[in-house]
Amino acid sequence: MTQLVELSHQPIWRHFQALCKIPRPSKHEDAVRAYVKEFGENLGLDTLVDEVGNVIIRKPATQGMENCRGVVLQSHLDMVPQKNADTEHDFTKDPIRAYVDGDWVTAEGTTLGADNGIGVAAAMAVFESTDIPHGPVEALFTIDEESGMSGAHGLKPGLLNGEIMLNMDSEDEGELYVGCAGGVDISVSHSYQEESLEEGYSSFSLALKGLKGGHSGVDIKLQRGNANKLMVRLLKALTGIGARLAEYSGGSLRNAIPREAFAQVAIPSCNREEAARIVDEYLNVFRTELAEVEPDLSLVIQASESVQKAMPLEAQSQLLDTLHVSPNGVHRMSLSVEGVVETSNNLAVIKIKEGRITIENMVRSLIDSAREEHAESIAGLYRLMGAEVKKQGAYPGWKPNTESTILKTMKDIHEQLFGYEPEIKVIHAGLECGLLGSAYPNWDMISFGPTIRFPHSPDEKVHIPAVENFWNYLIKTLEAIPEA
Secondary structure, eight states: EGGGGTTSSSSSHHHHHHHHHOOOBTOOOOOHHHHHHHHHHTTTTTEOOOSSSSSEEEOOTTTTTTTBBBBBEEEEEEEEEBTTTOOOTTTSSSSSOOOEHHHHHHHSSSSHHHHHHHHHHHHHHHHHOOSSOOEEEEEEEEEEEGGTOOOHOOTTSOOOOOEEEOOOOOOTEEEEEEOOOOOEEEEEEOOOOOOEESSSEEEEEEEEEEOOOOOTTTTTOOOOOHHHOOOOOOHHHHHTTEEEEEEEEEOOTTTBBOOOEEEEEEHHHHHHHHHHHHHHHHHHHHHOOOOTTTTTOOOOOOEOOOOOOOOOOOHHHHHHHHHHHHEEEEEOOOOTTTTTTEEEEEEEEEEEEETTEEEEEEEESSHHHHHHHHHHHHHHHHHHTTTTEEEEEEOOOOOOOTTTTTHHHHHHHHHHHHOOOOEEEESSSSOTHHHHHOTTTTTTEEEEEOOOESSTTTOEEHHHHHHHHHHHHHHHHHTTTOOO
């Protein structure tokens, strides 16, 4: 296994390696915030932390470029904490174990944090440099992008002076993003009175694992399996032979497609063999339906410790029916941007235990009104079962600017560097550009980055040659910024 230190002679990889050593899941950015703040101060640069916890660093123009338009390099400090079930890792304490695998950098059993650590590392490399020509440049390192965008929400107008914003949080080489989806979280809570079970039941655990998961925006159109939707189908079938649901846990993050789901059930002892048959049947059904996208799907039933209490049958039937019809995946494709998802939902997290039910959905849309309509239709579904529903953390989409000056500049540079024009795209994901642009409506914005595969999952990896190209592209863009 080749260690990341092999690449650390290059400035961007050296900074990324340092970031991998600092725990930085969303909501736990204190250590990484202190690190980048100290980085700026040690360089003698104007450095501040705003009232919500974002870090801003300013660097003057190099000689002869003082009249260029100011540029803001923007990335987020946090990362998605996802790990395989058999991986021992505490994201609030343990470093990411990154390593080189051929042309890729990945991590041992966890997310890598290239989303958005590569962007942070690139900005740090620019600010540390003494030989890169550039105009006035600022770094904006936001917090909590992956879990509510509170950093972007809380950014105040007037703190930054730049006119051009380069968001370095995209994940495909050769593409420039000029628009993105907005989003909103739907949080559901409900309660029920547990019932004691009579004798005559056998207890089992159900485990559905091996799904790829992935980013609930970028990967939603890939039609991967959603562990919650699949497990609900199985539970409905088992209800037909008298199964009683005691506990459930599926998914872990609202913006990650759920890869695993687990349930504790009690089944009449006379139906033990039938339960095993149904599980085998549904395993074959799921494998057939998802053969091309989920080759490692597994579904296991095992005897477990005795279940004493379970959900009442009426409440169980109502809940499973609601989850079964709850929208998930692509709701509508864009009519204006070919091949791009307009509106979607991720049935992300379900927890059931000791009389409490919590459910997390995340709706995304390129159109703010469509986001609200889809979110309200889902919220209404859960209200029909008597649940408490909250729509939280709504953020706007980013409308493309076809007259963008920086877009023309970066298209020309890309063709000069790589011999072909970049694709101009809109992404079905929640870049911070929509929120940041509402605070700084004068900004001319572009999002770009190196190739990252399977973000928000333990399979996350970043392409080494693409990082080198991204770095060279960034340098040439800074050199080409026009005068004000």
